[in-house]
Amino acid sequence: MSNVREVAMDLLLKIERSQAYSNLLLNQAIQKHNFSQKDSGLLTEIVYGTVQRKNTLDYYLNFFISKPLSKIDDWVVVLLRLSVYQMAYLDRVPDHAILNEAVTIAKKKGHKGISGFVNGVLRNVQRKGLPSLASVEGKALQLALECSHPQWLLERWINQLGVQNTTDMCTINNTPPSVTARVNSLKMTSVNEVIQQLEEEAVYAEPSSVTPVGIKMRTGNLPRTNLYKSGSLTIQDESSMLVGYAVDPQPGEKVLDACAAPGGKTTHLSERMKNEGEITAIDLHEHKVNLIEEQIERLDLANINTITMDTRKAANLFQEGSFDRVLLDAPCTGFGVIRRKPDIKWSKQPSDIERIQKVQYELLESVARVIKPGGLLVYSTCTIEAEENGNQIERFLQEHPEFEWDVSFYDRMPTSVQPYISSTKGELQVLPQYFDSDGFYIASLRKKSN
Ligand SMILES: C[S@@+](CC[C@H](N)C(=O)[O-])C[C@H]1O[C@@H](n2cnc3c(N)ncnc32)[C@H](O)[C@@H]1O
Numbered sequence: 001m002s003n004v005r006e007v008a009m010d011l012l013l014k015i016e017r018s019q020a021y022s023n024l025l026l027n028q029a030i031q032k033h034n035f036s037q038k039d040s041g042l043l044t045e046i047v048y049g050t051v052q053r054k055n056t057l058d059y060y061l062n063f064f065i066s067k068p069l070s071k072i073d074d075w076v077v078v079l080l081r082l083s084v085y086q087m088a089y090l091d092r093v094p095d096h097a098i099l100n101e102a103v104t105i106a107k108k109k110g111h112k113g114i115s116g117f118v119n120g121v122l123r124n125v126q127r128k129g130l131p132s133l134a135s136v137e138g139k140a141l142q143l144a145l146e147c148s149h150p151q152w153l154l155e156r157w158i159n160q161l162g163v164q165n166t167t168d169m170c171t172i173n174n175t176p177p178s179v180t181a182r183v184n185s186l187k188m189t190s191v192n193e194v195i196q197q198l199e200e201e202a203v204y205a206e207p208s209s210v211t212p213v214g215i216k217m218r219t220g221n222l223p224r225t226n227l228y229k230s231g232s233l234t235i236q237d238e239s240s241m242l243v244g245y246a247v248d249p250q251p252g253e254k255v256l257d258a259c260a261a262p263g264g265k266t267t268h269l270s271e272r273m274k275n276e277g278e279i280t281a282i283d284l285h286e287h288k289v290n291l292i293e294e295q296i297e298r299l300d301l302a303n304i305n306t307i308t309m310d311t312r313k314a315a316n317l318f319q320e321g322s323f324d325r326v327l328l329d330a331p332c333t334g335f336g337v338i339r340r341k342p343d344i345k346w347s348k349q350p351s352d353i354e355r356i357q358k359v360q361y362e363l364l365e366s367v368a369r370v371i372k373p374g375g376l377l378v379y380s381t382c383t384i385e386a387e388e389n390g391n392q393i394e395r396f397l398q399e400h401p402e403f404e405w406d407v408s409f410y411d412r413m414p415t416s417v418q419p420y421i422s423s424t425k426g427e428l429q430v431l432p433q434y435f436d437s438d439g440f441y442i443a444s445l446r447k448k449s450n
Pocket residue numbers: 240258259260261262263264265266282283284285288309310311312329330331332
């Protein structure tokens with residue numbers, strides 16, 4: 001039987017060395033090792049927790065180790081981090097058991113000197129306790145350590161959103177995300193019907209308080225249910241479901257989903273169009289376009305054509321004014337989904353914002369041409385970074401006077417989010433703490449009629 005902490009160490013090393021995604025690695029490991037539900041829970045908690053708390057754990061470790069952590073073998077640092085994580089944040093495992101496990105792993109992987117070093121550091125942590133963060137100077141650094149986020153990111157957020165919003169967002173980013181799903185309105189008549197049928201399969205959910213098509217899971221394994229397999233549901237965050245309302249495509253229209261994979265929003269648009277009309281779904285990568293195809297098949301949808309291409313070349317393929325509505329769900333830094341992918345905090349740098357911002361703007365300019373006069377452009381991201389959101393749209397509106405804010409956006413959106421929409425702009429920024437959902441941005445613009 002594989003040892004949970006040893007597997008956790010291997011996964012954390014892979015994340016550290018090759019910036020692999022923690023969620024994908026975890027799912028693979030749980031299947032490969034056939035862990036019990038309890039061990040899967042512990043593995044998930046240790047891996048996510050150690051990634052989430054990385055800077056704080058390193059701050060603690062620096063008090064007990066005289067040389068810089070960069071001078072120590074990476075696997076030893078990872079082993080110490082995951083051990084201190086458990087000592088600091090998990091109540092259910094006694095410190096002496098954590099220490100014994102760490103020393104056993106160190107003995108197995110290294111030489112005697114290393115296991116002695118690991119033993120010495122962890123014994124000191126156990127005896128002296130962890131240093132207090134209360135005396136750390138500077139609000140951004142203190143928050144960075146208390147809530148385990150990079151200081152540069154917090155400085156940006158405090159500037160853009162203020163201290164309270166930033167603190168609330170960092171706090172929720174360290175909690176497990178909710179599982180929510182969208183009901184396929186072509187197969188099921190109501191959310192309540194779905195909830196009742198799921199109960200027959202021992203899965204329990206409640207209606208979403210954010211969107212009328214959503215359910216929020218309480219317990220049970222949704223992907224294993226017949227209802228899921230037969231295409232009555234799609235796992236999707238509630239914020240993403242809002243995009244379907246923003247685009248509001250009508251049966252019979254021509255719609256472009258410009259960055260579509262893996263197809264969560266494309267399929268929602270298709271369901272709302274009752275399978276009538278035509279959706280063109282583009283993505284840059286063929287393997288990702290295949291994921292859209294899989295969803296189309298699972299959900300029995302018939303009005304979607306997929307294309308693998310760079311949307312920045314859309315004008316070569318489509319005539320000016322070809323589409324009634326365009327959704328640009330742009331690639332972004334993903335700072336709104338840190339709860340799901342905590343490694344994003346450490347892998348992204350300020351230069352990534354600049355790089356992605358450029359791509360987003362090129363995509364915006366490219367799709368602008370193919371929208372009909374009077375047609376709609378919906379731009380969305382799963383980030384909370386103003387540079388990728390509101391600032392992009394303000395610049396686009398200045399440079400493209402043929403577009404204007406679509407103020408009717410407010411009326412199309414579910415009442416739950418209306419208080420967050422301004423009366424003069426078709427714009428919504430969801431922070432994760434508003435609805436316990438992903439952080440998300442949606443802007444709606446109309447191309448003026450000739
Ligand atoms: C935020 S994701 C889209 C998520 C999708 N709309 C959904 O709801 O499932 C952004 C997508 O844009 C794609 N992408 C990035 N650059 C692109 C480009 N230049 N042209 C087309 N697609 C691109 C990425 O491959 C990625 O799948």
